[in-house]
Amino acid sequence: MADPSTYRPRPGEIPTDPGVYRFRDKDGRVIYVGKAKSLRSRLSSYFQDVGALHPRTATMVRTGASVEWTVVTTEVEALQLEYSWIKEFDPRFNVKYRDDKSYPYLAVTMGEEFPRAQVMRGAKRKGTRYFGPYAHAWAIRETLDQALRVFPMRTCSAGVFKRASQVGRPCLLGYIDKCSAPCVGRVDAQTHRQIAEDFCDFMAGQSSRFVKDLERRMLAASDELDFEQAARLRDDIGALQRVLEKSAVVFHDATDADVFALADDELEVAVQVFHVRGGRIRGQRGWVAEKESESVPEVVGHLLQQLYGGGDGEDVPREVLVPVLPDDVDTLRQWLSGRRGSRVDLRVPQRGDKRTLMETVERNATQSLARHKVARAGDLTARSRALQELQEALELDESPLRIECYDISHVQGTQVVGSMVVFEDGLPRKGEYRRFIVRGDRDGAEDGTGDGAVPATIDDTAAMHEVLTRRFRRYLKDRDEPRGVDEETGRPTRFAYPPQLVVVDGGLPQVNAAARAIEDLGIVDVAVVGLAKRLEEVWLPGQDFPVVLPRTSEGLYLLQRLRDEAHRFAITFHRQRRSKAMTNSALDGIPGLGEAKRKALLKHFGSVKRIRAASAAELTEVRGIGTVLAETIERELSGASSEPAVNLMTGEIVEESAPATDEESHD
Known part of the structure; x- marks a missing residue:
């Protein structure tokens, strides 16, 4: 770690104005963002006796390698800029004083023609009214179930609403009078909107008006000897009262x-x-x-x-x-x-x-x-102890604050993919996870994207070597960018920061392959270890015997969490690729041939076999296929394998044909 005195700015350089400051590590990564009424006073406090600082703050200034600041006019501007930078850079030493959960709201989509009441999470949408947040989604559904007796508004999805309109039959809620069934025209859009507005007014606190109205109508029905209607209104009043019981009355002045x-x-x-x-x-x-x-x-x-x-x-x-x-x-x-x-x-x-x-x-x-x-007694110290144990057991120069773990997933050497998961300070940093499509000796995009072509088979060590080579080759490229920031977007580049420790899922062969990939690129300050599944042994490159950590070791627990997370991430991606491969066509990957044109070709010719046999002139008969594209299709298909497509799961030959028309696929 760096000595804070090596990058301490001279006091005369720091302005006394309000502003926002950023600490960066040796790789240019923003690790802390703060604001101050006086930048000189605040920044000077970080460079006093390090032993007198809070342990987390001391670690931060030792990890840092530079500090910079931006002067603003007012403290409000500083507050806004600080929040913006924290959101953009997500510095690991900024404490998050809010939870990362998305709490559910009761939402009414007033922006739609027929407003819908539903459970919503995440960002707010324009034209939607929200009530909550609630601790649990089931609490919202219980509230809705009671309130729909009095306010029978729509709660169904757009697909259910459209299907009911087509067949002329409402859903179950329409039959039991918990929906006014605008889908089949029982009420018009204006009437249904009024129901939704009344529901929103009730949820917003105007409850007494609706309860008094129901009581008045109940007494009127009773006076007219319409006891069935009076009983229904009585039950409606009870339903509203049960809704109100779920929300305790605190203030009587509509406090917000x-x-x-x-x-x-x-x-x-x-x-x-x-x-x-x-x-x-x-x-x-x-x-x-x-x-x-x-x-x-x-x-x-x-x-x-x-x-x-x-x-x-x-x-x-x-x-x-x-x-x-x-x-x-x-x-x-x-x-x-x-x-x-x-x-x-x-x-x-x-x-x-x-x-x-x-x-x-x-x-x-x-x-x-x-x-x-x-x-969670001792959980905070457990992470520190785990990092300390790994530093001592692996003889590292410093605690591995950033650890990356890699895994390979495939089925008998086909559809080979790799995963990279990142832990910082012992916690997963999912925003920096990456996936790789392994192509053997073929060149491809280093961020894991591409045309999906793979060699017939590839072993784990070759795949691991390729993944590590691509990851650290990209690191060397991004490292030369100014401050590790993309010039076009202004955001941190994806591979600009190296780990202190690389963990691979496997034994000595996988470890040696990973270490060779890193050494071939001239990188010498990244440690590599492997975790073998059978006995949970930790292997180091070139060693004849593994490092055996105690079964109760916090360091071993951390390595196991990394390995399991990398395996989960890799196998999820592999299953997605495998599922997609089952339906892949020989037409996929042809430049300029999108989904709509593929469907048009299949509809015109009936199968890929007939498209392959067609000439360029015949291909141009299909709408949207020009001369240049037709020649490209003919060239690509003539070079493609004539072997039939095979389902990877069953081994059966798949004959590609034109997709069913709307009439044929209609249920």
């Missing part, structure tokens, strides 16, 4: 707020947030994150930045209630107001119902942290 609470110790922080909409608790979320030496106000500031930084600002409520105010409260308040488009009140509740709710959320956070500690 998110209530946050934290429980922390030296290593971790538990976050709980209650989403209050229309005076009712509509959702609850909770997670546990690693914690640096930051104070609680700093954690709150980063939490709000990460939680509300994405999307289009629709999730920002009118009030954000927190246990303590962040240090830059005015900046955050201004930023949140800009995200929402109107004023946002960021404050600590002092008394009344909101303070009582805050105490409830705090109890949830405390219990969540206690449960997490019991369930």
Whole structure:
């Protein structure tokens, strides 16, 4: 690791203005992004006595090799730029104070002609109203099941809706009166939209209006001696009341707020947030994150930045209630107001119902942290111990913070593919996983894409040598780019950063092949090991005997996780390729011949055999096939193998013919 004094900027070079700074490692990779009111004061704090820093911060400055900064005008601009860079570079030393889950929402697609109520996750869509988030999707379905008695709106998919319209019969929900069946014309689009709008108003907190209306209609039906209708209305009222029971009434003034609470110790922080909409608790979320030496106000500031930084600002409520105010409260308040488009009140509740709710959320956070500690005691230190054990057992110069594992998958030497998985700090970094199509001695795209041509057979060692050669050849190419950044997109290149340790799935032959591939490229600072499945032995290149780690070793557990993840990733890709190969045609891969033109050729001639026998002039009779393309098809097919296609799973000969027409394939 680097000595921080080697890249420490002179104090006079650092401005006192607000700005955003980035630490980079020796490969130019961004490893930390931060903001500061005064860049000089903040950056100087990193280059004091390293022993006095938090262990994670000390590791960061030792891993870094350079630091750079960008001056901005205001603190709000610094906040926005910091979030943008964290999202773009995903620095490994920036702590994520939010969970990585996509929580479900109850969504109503008001942008459609016939709005649909459904469970949705992920990014918000324009023209859709969202209610939640909910902790579980089943909670949304229970709510919908009760509410559809009173608001019978559509919940089916577009395919089900279209099929019901074609056959003139509604689905089951239409028969049991839990859908107004607009698909068969029971109600028109305007009436159905009014039902959807009433449902949205009810979910938004205007519940008393609908309950009172149902009670009035029930009494009127009873007075008219229409007891069956009165009984149905009574059941509808009960259904709405059960929906309301699922959302506890907290405030009676239609409060729109998110209530946050934290429980922390030296290593971790538990976050709980209650989403209050229309005076009712509509959702609850909770997670546990690693914690640096930051104070609680700093954690709150980063939490709000990460939680509300994405999307289009629709999730920002009118009030954000927190246990303590962040240090830059005015900046955050201004930023949140800009995200929402109107004023946002960021404050600590002092008394009344909101303070009582805050105490409830705090109890949830405390219990969540206690449960997490019991369930995962020692987990944070386990990763550090695993890396330390690997460093000692393999005699590495430093802990392998970045480890890459490779595996080969095939069936008797056909459809050979390779996988590369990446672990950083003992955790998977799935955004940097890569897949390779192995082609033997054929040249191909080094990122694993291409025409799919493969040699008849290839052994594991040759495949491993090819995969490692292509990966590190690409590394050498990307390493020469400025800062490892693509000039066109401005984003980090895919293979610009080398690992400290390469793990291959296999024994000594695979290890030697991998080591030879790396040495042939002149790379000497990357260690290579292999993990054999039978006895879980760790093999080093050129060694007659393996390194045997104890069965209880955290280092061995980490290697096994890497190997299993690489195997899963490789076999998934291999199955996709194998499935695609079963239906591949000799027409695939012909330049300029897309799917539509392939179908047109098959429809015109009936089979690939007849297309192969046709002349270029006959091929031009097909619409969309010009003279140049016809000559290309004739040339490619004449050079293709005349052997029939074979199903790889059954061994049966497959005769390719024209696809069925719509009438023939109609069920």
